[in-house]
Amino acid sequence: MIRLLAGATASGLLAVLLTGCATTAPPAAPAPARQVAPPAAGIEIPVEYYRLDNGLRVVLSRDDSMPTVTVGVYYHIGFRIEPRGRTGFAHLFEHLMFQGSANLGKMEFIRLVEGNGGLLNGSTRFDYTNYYQVVPAHTLETILWAEADRMRGLAITQENLVNQQGVVKNEVKVNVLNQPYGGFPWLNMPQYANESWFNAHNFYGDLEDLDAATLEDVQSFFDTYYAPGNAVLVLAGDFDPAQARAWIDRYFGAVPGRPVTGLPDVSEPRQEREKRHAYVDPLAPRPALALAWHVPARGTPEHFAFGLIDQMLLQGEDSALWQRLVQQKGYTDSVWGGINLLGNMFNYAGPMLWTFSLLHDPAVSTEQVVSEVDAVIARLREAPPDAADLQRALTKIRADLYGVAGSSDRFGLVDLLASFALFDDDPARINRIEQEFRAVTPELIGRVAREYLRDTNRTVLVVEPGQTAAGGPP
Amino acid sequence: MKPIIATALLLVLVPGAGPAWSREAPPAPGIPHDFTLPGKQTVRLENGLSMTFLEYGTVPMVTLMATVRTGAIDDGGDTWLPDLVMDMLKEGTATRSALDIARQAADMGGNLGAGAGAEQATVGIRVLSEHATGAAALVADVLRNPAFPASELPRLVANYERNLSVALQEPGSLAGRELSRRVYGDHPLGRTLPEPGQLAAYTLDDVRRFYAANFGAARTHVYVAGRFDRPALEAALRGAFGDWQTGPAPTVNPPRAATSPQLGFVARPDAPQSSLRMAVAAPDLTHADYFPFTVTNTLLGGSFLSRIMANIREDKGYAYSPYSSLSAYRRAGLWVMSADVTTEHTADALREIYGEIDRLRAAPPPEAELEAIKNYRAGLFVVNNSSPDGLLGQLALMDLHGLPDEYLTQWVRHVYAVTPAQVSEMVGRWIDPSKMTVVVVGDLDKVRKEVEALPQLVGARELETDR
Numbered sequence: 001m002i003r004l005l006a007g008a009t010a011s012g013l014l015a016v017l018l019t020g021c022a023t024t025a026p027p028a029a030p031a032p033a034r035q036v037a038p039p040a041a042g043i044e045i046p047v048e049y050y051r052l053d054n055g056l057r058v059v060l061s062r063d064d065s066m067p068t069v070t071v072g073v074y075y076h077i078g079f080r081i082e083p084r085g086r087t088g089f090a091h092l093f094e095h096l097m098f099q100g101s102a103n104l105g106k107m108e109f110i111r112l113v114e115g116n117g118g119l120l121n122g123s124t125r126f127d128y129t130n131y132y133q134v135v136p137a138h139t140l141e142t143i144l145w146a147e148a149d150r151m152r153g154l155a156i157t158q159e160n161l162v163n164q165q166g167v168v169k170n171e172v173k174v175n176v177l178n179q180p181y182g183g184f185p186w187l188n189m190p191q192y193a194n195e196s197w198f199n200a201h202n203f204y205g206d207l208e209d210l211d212a213a214t215l216e217d218v219q220s221f222f223d224t225y226y227a228p229g230n231a232v233l234v235l236a237g238d239f240d241p242a243q244a245r246a247w248i249d250r251y252f253g254a255v256p257g258r259p260v261t262g263l264p265d266v267s268e269p270r271q272e273r274e275k276r277h278a279y280v281d282p283l284a285p286r287p288a289l290a291l292a293w294h295v296p297a298r299g300t301p302e303h304f305a306f307g308l309i310d311q312m313l314l315q316g317e318d319s320a321l322w323q324r325l326v327q328q329k330g331y332t333d334s335v336w337g338g339i340n341l342l343g344n345m346f347n348y349a350g351p352m353l354w355t356f357s358l359l360h361d362p363a364v365s366t367e368q369v370v371s372e373v374d375a376v377i378a379r380l381r382e383a384p385p386d387a388a389d390l391q392r393a394l395t396k397i398r399a400d401l402y403g404v405a406g407s408s409d410r411f412g413l414v415d416l417l418a419s420f421a422l423f424d425d426d427p428a429r430i431n432r433i434e435q436e437f438r439a440v441t442p443e444l445i446g447r448v449a450r451e452y453l454r455d456t457n458r459t460v461l462v463v464e465p466g467q468t469a470a471g472g473p474p
Numbered sequence: 475m476k477p478i479i480a481t482a483l484l485l486v487l488v489p490g491a492g493p494a495w496s497r498e499a500p501p502a503p504g505i506p507h508d509f510t511l512p513g514k515q516t517v518r519l520e521n522g523l524s525m526t527f528l529e530y531g532t533v534p535m536v537t538l539m540a541t542v543r544t545g546a547i548d549d550g551g552d553t554w555l556p557d558l559v560m561d562m563l564k565e566g567t568a569t570r571s572a573l574d575i576a577r578q579a580a581d582m583g584g585n586l587g588a589g590a591g592a593e594q595a596t597v598g599i600r601v602l603s604e605h606a607t608g609a610a611a612l613v614a615d616v617l618r619n620p621a622f623p624a625s626e627l628p629r630l631v632a633n634y635e636r637n638l639s640v641a642l643q644e645p646g647s648l649a650g651r652e653l654s655r656r657v658y659g660d661h662p663l664g665r666t667l668p669e670p671g672q673l674a675a676y677t678l679d680d681v682r683r684f685y686a687a688n689f690g691a692a693r694t695h696v697y698v699a700g701r702f703d704r705p706a707l708e709a710a711l712r713g714a715f716g717d718w719q720t721g722p723a724p725t726v727n728p729p730r731a732a733t734s735p736q737l738g739f740v741a742r743p744d745a746p747q748s749s750l751r752m753a754v755a756a757p758d759l760t761h762a763d764y765f766p767f768t769v770t771n772t773l774l775g776g777s778f779l780s781r782i783m784a785n786i787r788e789d790k791g792y793a794y795s796p797y798s799s800l801s802a803y804r805r806a807g808l809w810v811m812s813a814d815v816t817t818e819h820t821a822d823a824l825r826e827i828y829g830e831i832d833r834l835r836a837a838p839p840p841e842a843e844l845e846a847i848k849n850y851r852a853g854l855f856v857v858n859n860s861s862p863d864g865l866l867g868q869l870a871l872m873d874l875h876g877l878p879d880e881y882l883t884q885w886v887r888h889v890y891a892v893t894p895a896q897v898s899e900m901v902g903r904w905i906d907p908s909k910m911t912v913v914v915v916g917d918l919d920k921v922r923k924e925v926e927a928l929p930q931l932v933g934a935r936e937l938e939t940d941r
Contacts, residue, residue, distance in 0.1 A: 067507035115846030117853020166791025285639035333633035399583030406533035408861035
């Protein structure tokens, strides 16, 4: 055993003992076999769920297998519901949450987390903005204090706002504007496939909108969306639940409750005819193609059926689209996508697309690729899937769930718990995911394929190359 | 615990929030919890193949990863040929088609991965625990019995040509290519992208030749981590690998980084950002300076806490993710600073980075700043080694570099032993602007003159490359 004994000195120096052994040759004598039986019901995540008087929802999930705690604070405000005329504001605001609060100046939140041995980040997605840290277990109280401090209010200067406008504009440049296929299809497909402004605007933000943001906007955005009643706090890892509850009461319980604004109607009409759009990317050397379909409402049996369709058609090298487009036809080296390109099939609330994309050579036409896709989809629309294909999809899902449950940063676990709390008021749903997939019948899959994998429910987005293979304009 | 320093001129937006001088201090951390790593057991077979077992983890999954000590280091100028060979391994074996491989992997809950890096090629898979022996058989079959079907080669080469065409439009790939070739010259690690026409010339004979020359038991180490039936899995691995030929010993050919100043430009007209890269030789993982150097890197540019981040992002807003890192090749380290900065501040950003290097060389960092960096590295160590896959990767890295177990068990102690004076010493000894290679990819009409005029770059050997 290698054992690290922490806390040996005031500086936090870890003392380490080694008892591992390295042997060379002779073959080890066989020891009695220890059976590793497949579990019947998949993952079992402990879930404790309650609400503070100010409306903050709290999820505790204890697992002391490693001495860290992952803390996530999720606010129910994503880029799809940001104000008109302020595109990109939800994301810019995420940056501002690191710029100072009543008791923490600029950079001090980051210093407090990393300087105590933690990792941190934040992200903005369709329906939430999240802030998360993995911290050594003994620093949990410090981090809870800091998260509560910025939930109580921000202290942003004009200088800090201007600074972060510059940072975000550089983020857009490095991720989108200065890259071939920048924003394709994760940023631009929703703009073509959706009808409602909420689902179809530029989520990263137009640069003019980013520049127009004021300190008044910052305050009003905070007041509207960052109320405790619009948030979930999740702790997963090594903590004493009674102690954690006491700290949460002390620090988060002290944040005054505020009214929570209702959410806008972000629904999409049923799509009745195919949409097509093509554009020239001046930096792209080869054509690219993306297809997207609207998926069934989240959490319904049809949605779980679509999750299995995604596994059978798109996920992994065994999937039907990979086998057809990559292995058999040789059109591309990979086909990539899924339900919700910026997350997974659970961490959003509202309309969503199933999207995939690929690059191909000019010798292959868009129509050739689309007709092969059509052939793959037609099989699923015409006949129920093979039992072996369905079983394989369920196996992949089980392995994915174990991957989430066994990850050392616990980000995926915290994300699912937070999403089920924020959008369903039911974080324990995480333990029923596998059963909900297993309840899907082959007949339901066929019905969902026929209704949702219609040509008239899809959008085809084509990138035309603005560069030749040699590196200049064609 | 780092004291919180009140900043002047806070505009308090929140009604009721206290003024800066009466701020509340954060509660101090408690006592660190123990961190226990599992024991590893390593077995070496008579043919030279090693196997390491780590029983670890909370879920019934197991990762098998076979590493072969080959990669770009052995390509002899045939850039990307090792990658092509690894892709060809997945195209079928004597008894399995590519579809069989993909389906059998998925039936076990996994995807078979195969790829080549600079010095290690790997075939690996993560599966549900009950399929551990099946995964061992699949990995061994792919590694030992490739069919190398001629029918699939043109398709894979076309894929590589397409990926190359994209890489030649990406500022990061262009900067990486330019930096590597300026730093490492004709060494295989100096070439990250193939030349035009090079890929199309690769034949099935090239693939077979590379495989025959570079694969075998002596170069292979199989790592297993997770929850598994050890006796059954060990027996399966012995059966699958025990009679593999010994094959060649690993290549010893560490690259030598350039030591005279160079300035490379790659034109990218109208680019909204300049992609900056700076590199200089650094201690490798076995060097006596490694621990003080890696801590120095974290403080200078290798974390969100770092000085370069605080300066060019959080103060100036020139960049989104400036970052410095240490590339650890066997017996050859390289310090690389990367930043994609807004075009009009290209020279400003370089000036600020040089300024931070100078400042850290001239004055040791305050104790509290260094303490925070050490805590961060110790915390990262726990997270990185808290999962089967994380620890497995760490052990593979140690074996590549020939490091003893003490590297891992003494890691935290070594980090905490670094002193402020050592940090300045490391900057002076290694991060020397007069030995650096600097690459700028961007709109040269707008940025070139100002960059050339920087005092650190006057007199540097200047080179411009077309895309």
